[in-house]
Amino acid sequence: MQKFSAFSLFRQALGAHQGWKPQWRSVKPKAAYDIIIVGGGGHGLGAAYYLAKQHGLRNIAVVERGWLAGGNTARNTTIIRSNYLFDESSSYYEHSLKLWEGLSQELNYNVMFSQRGCLMIAHTVHDVQVFKRHVYANRLNGIDNEWLTPQEVKEFCPPLNISPNIRYPILGGALQRRAGTARHDAVAWGFARAASDMGVDIIENCEVTGITRAPSGEVTGVETTLGPIKARKIGVSAAGHSSVVMGMAGIRLPLQSNPLQALVSEPVKPAFPTIVMSNTIHAYISQSDKGEMVIGAGTDGYVSYTQRGGLHIPAHTLEAITELCPMFRRLRMMRSWGGITDNTPDRSPITAKTSVPGLYVNCGWGTGGFKATPGAANLFAWTIAKDEPHPINAPFTIERFREGALIDEAAAAAVAH
């Protein structure tokens, strides 16, 4: 692996940048692996990386239907935060946030993690009470979160309109200063490069069409468009297609796949210093390093795998944003797209063993999986390697829907979906 540094950049510059090599090996699948990860997004590539790095396993393949990180990894709004209400969730997301903080150094790859803060705006008395409860709950768990008055909100994010005369005036906000954004592609590519360097085979354009099992029940491998591949363990990290892939092993999941849309504006100079979210009127905005305003819209309320959605959904978000930030009223929107999110009834993920021996699943991240990329990958790798969950992801089972031990984060999502 070519190490990236100021020195290597200088040396390649002397050779007119002709000496850079591909960042990961392009391989044909072998007949058998110890572990196959289904899904080459951030979560799947990260799981392969941590299996190799922390658990010493090398005979691993990641199989991806399309190209690396072309699904939800490329389609989200790159928000990273850990200000969730319940102990189970906040410890999971905080585990991830801590990994984000060291990720660029660890991978020798600039994931452009920028801790610019995340401000969740309150517009009603109910919002104020709920967000203050979040602030207190987070602080008890050692997670930074603080309450800002409307004046402090304005000082922290000047474009916001704190006039009491708008339809939903700003009554305050909860600010997590360690929250931020990162470059989505870089996370996946960084994990892929580091995993490939340790011997993980990354196989693109290879769709899994079946999961094969022994008469005794345990998995024996996968059928793919490039032929059958044997494996002792299979980890499914297929986001919106989790129900489809797990259905191949006869497992039903508590998931509904919905389109979630996002859009970006034309690029402008730095104008928006932080991430602002409003649950009540559904605004969700930050500015990328390229200068585009990155805007998250709502989910379309029906099952769909189309990776698009209705225009009225982003229009609703833009109405809210232009009321909160009047200076964006003449900003033109450049691109919009949709991703397929896998939503659980309690809006909490599943990172767990399944009833099928050798089959593991990491799914249900719904509308908020990007922030969890290193954390989920790390704990999914642990679960696969040790055949038991890490204490942090132990509550996030499929069985919680049978036992009633739901982790109801529906109200704690940044915006209502």
Added chain:
Amino acid sequence: MLLIKCPYCGERAEVEFANGGEAHIARPADPMALNDEQWAQYLYMRDNPKGLIAERWRHAHGCGRFFNALRDTRTDRFVMTYEMGQPRPDITPEQAAEAAR
């Protein structure tokens, strides 16, 4: 935005409707006889198909009535809508191919 045919009012814009999730999930006739696994299946587990789905819609900003629809989740094309209480209709391969197009 989808164009949805309410069986009672005709074709209307999607914003008039609310989706009610997968159709034909009957409430258990004898709830006390169910074990936890059967309750979990009834309450939470879903087929979430990539392909044809039978689903409920409510014409919330119209007649207010529930009805069912057959739709292909790969294209969002409707095959048909039908009244509550009717069984899931059988469709021809041509209809399925048209919805998948």
